[in-house]
Amino acid sequence: MKEIVLEYELPVGEKLTIYRNRIMPCSEINSPGRISIVSGTHGDELEGQYICYELARRIALEPENLMGIVDIYPAINPFGIDMASKNSPLFNRDLNRSFPGSSSGDLIDRVTSGVVESVLGSDLCLDIHASDIFVREIPQVRLSEDFADNLLPFAKLTNADMIWMNATATVHESTLAHSLNILGVPTMVIEMGQGHQINKPYGDQIVDGIFNIMCELGMWMGTRPRTQLPAISSDGSVEFIRSEKAGIFIPLTEHNHFVKAGDIIGEIFDPFIGEKLMDVVSEQPGLLFTQRIYPVVSEGDLLARILTGAF
Amino acid sequence: MQIVDLYSFKSIYRDDMQVKGYVFGSGEKSACIVGPSRGNEYQQLYICSQLVKKLTELEKLGVIANDKQIMVIPCINEYAFNLSKDFFGVKNLDINTSFPGNDYGEPITRLTGGLFEKIKEYTYEIQFTSFYERAQCVPHVRMTETGYQNVSLANLFGLPYVVVKKPLPTDTATLNYNMSTETSSAFTIYTKAKEQLDEKCTNSAISAVLRFLTRMGIIKYECHSGYISHVLKDEDLTDVYTEKAGIFKGKVECGEYVQYGQKMAEIINPFDGSVLEEIVASTDGIVFFAHNSALINQYETAFRMVHRLHD
Structure with missing residues (x-):
């Protein structure tokens, strides 16, 4: 079900609206698990678009096997995607340096805090990024050593090619992932492919990983995909x-x-x-x-x- | 005056970006004045150019103290100015959130690393920068709360206000934050304008720098004593957000005293001209920051007020 996460007025007619697709189990389940897939933080990183589509499409093929809630946020920087811009064109700033925000602050604070508030309560969150337009990456999980104890078991299930511990600014403070991890939602950053592109095999690989995680969390009763164990590395x-x-x-x-x-x-x-x-x-x-x-x-x-x- | 090369950035088809320092006096590296890092900070560029002009005149008059050296870096991002871009390079990155840099990383961190090595030799660093927002503000000295900030020294500029701000994670990568140490002090000067040239504001900024240099014994110069600064914490400023988006018609200026209930701005419907919102002062006080663009979003900061401060 398409739901409005937040909506704010812009000066000339239009609104800034962020949506999520909430997919519920067919039958009533006591305390269902919940996984959130967030994408489109950087508007030039489009790999997550396919993952969001493919995840929703596969669930729709056998909805009876869904035993938890899947929340899909394809575009938390919708104008960035529209303008092929990493930064939010509204603020000329990197949204992923503006978390966790504040519900009583200015517009960018309200946007980032609205996203965080909406994801809170999830058992797990995947923040899907692509590389930029300059380099190509294999599918990888990036996580901070601060949260590794909690996240590594999930990261191993993602079907990514590697897990990079304490990698780049992607996992630093002011990011969505850091903010959610601090607030108790285990959140992993997935990075792959390149900017302005979609690599379908990579997307399929990660979607398999998401179903693998959902099986582990008891949220998916369908066939568990065959997955690989990623190589694990540190900066060294x-x-x-x-x-x-x-x-x-x-x-x-x-x-x-x-x-x-x-x-x-x-x-x-x-x-x-x-x-x-x-x-x-x-x-x-x-x-x-x-x-x-x-x-x-x-x-x-x-x-x-x-x-x-x-x- | 000597012109020294501080850093050279090479591009395949553009002229090298040469960052140059204008050095006055000789001996102890006393004060370094750093100009704009964003390509829309025209006022800050102009101030630095006029400061170089003034110090050139003063040096000829022999006013620079023995064994004291001053360096002015009028611009650290000429590439952005020449293309009317805000940020640096093809990745569109903010130089002033990339300090202290290094000599082995990305192009931007090599640039900031190279500059930082030169700037950090100075005891006092004075930077001219601006807010990201489309706004004007009251001239003030801004310091980051690093534990080393010295408000008494900031007072010596004689500007109306000194503002101390608790650092956000992104603030820890600014020049000011990294220059605020046990052995050096960092001050950021915000002037009223950014994209427009304002002669009065330029003169006031130059006077503030010369006043500080005089009081620190770096130059011998007779100048007006300026203000005894009012010291504020950034979090004590009262933010006034819009409830509606539209055409913004400001009714008050920066620095103006307003009374409770006074009309400060109107938000106009861009299609039918009706008044969507009247922003009225929720407190007596001084307008410290004022939005100055024709359009405004919902929940954008229209004003920041110094609460219950009178003229």
Whole structure:
């Protein structure tokens, strides 16, 4: 059932409305479990759109097997999605640096607090992100070590390729995930694919993981999908490879492939003078799980991340 | 006056972005004045340019104390100014939430890291910045509550107000927060305007900086004593939110004293011209912050008031 989570007036006719799709079990269940799937926090990250669709579609095929409540929030930054913008175009700010908000504050505070209030009470929340338009990622769970004891058992069920502990600002304070974890809703960030794109196989993989989790929580009585156990890493086992030149990058290896120490994984060139500026070389062997997609690079831009030592 | 290169950011097809410091005097690194980090802070850029002009004149008159050095960095984001963008680079990131930076990470953190290494050598850091909102405010010195903030020193600028703010998580990545340490003090100066040039406000900001430098013994300069600042906590300001969205017609100015019940603004229906809301003062006090754009959202901050403060 399509429900309004929050609705605020804008100056010229339109409203800012955030919706959720609440899917209830067919039969009455005492104290049903509840899982929330949140997506669209960054308007240029669209991988969650397919996951929301596919999750709702599969449940609708066998609704009798649903034993809990599934809340799907496809777009908590609807104008960002409309304008292909990471930030909220209304505030020119990153919504995921504005949690938990306040119900008595200004508009952005009320929006973020409204989302948090709406998700409270869930047994588990998945905050689905994509990568940005610059790099491509394999499906992964990112979680803060602060909440690892609580979250790791769920993260292992997601069918992601890896679990990255204490990874990036995604798991920091002022994010939805941090705010919900502090408030007692176990929340994991899932990151995959790339901005402005949808990778259907990745989406199917994570949807399988969501059904796996729902089986574990007693919320799904249908067939339990076959899933994999993700590799688990910490920051110390990830090699970051960054550009040391401004130029044009082309990858020379496949994404999601293993590389050896010393492999040339890409090159940066200057198209103006027809000169190669640098070879991009992996220092350690491992899985190339992050790969630069957007060719134009400046000094410091991320070109690749390699998961080392976890195999 | 010497012009020194502080950081150079390379782009494949644009001129390098050179961040330059204008250095006056020599010896102990006493005060560093940092200009705008966002490309719409025209007033802050103008103030810094006029400060360089004034200090150039004063240096010729021999007013800079022996063994004292002042550096002005008029702009730390010229790329954004030249394209009328607010933030930095293709990722559209806010420089002033990326400190202290480093020398190995993303382009923006290399920029802030490179600058921070130079700025942190100074005892006093004075930054010109602005609010994100489309608003004007009363000129004031703002300090983050880090445990090292020294309100007595902030008073020496002689501006009408000193505001101390408890840091949010995102505030911990500002220049001001990171420069507020055991050995250095950081002050952020907010002036009335941002995207418009205001000569009166420029002169007042320059006087405030020169007054501070005089009182700290960095220059020898006769200037008016200014105000004995009224010290406020940010949370003590009374926020006035709109109940309706529409065309905003402000009736009072920043710095104006208003009485309980006084009409402060009207919100107009953009289609039929009717008055949707009249904002009236809920308290006697001074208007500290006022929305100054033609349109306003529901629950946007229209005003911030200094409660029960009289002229």
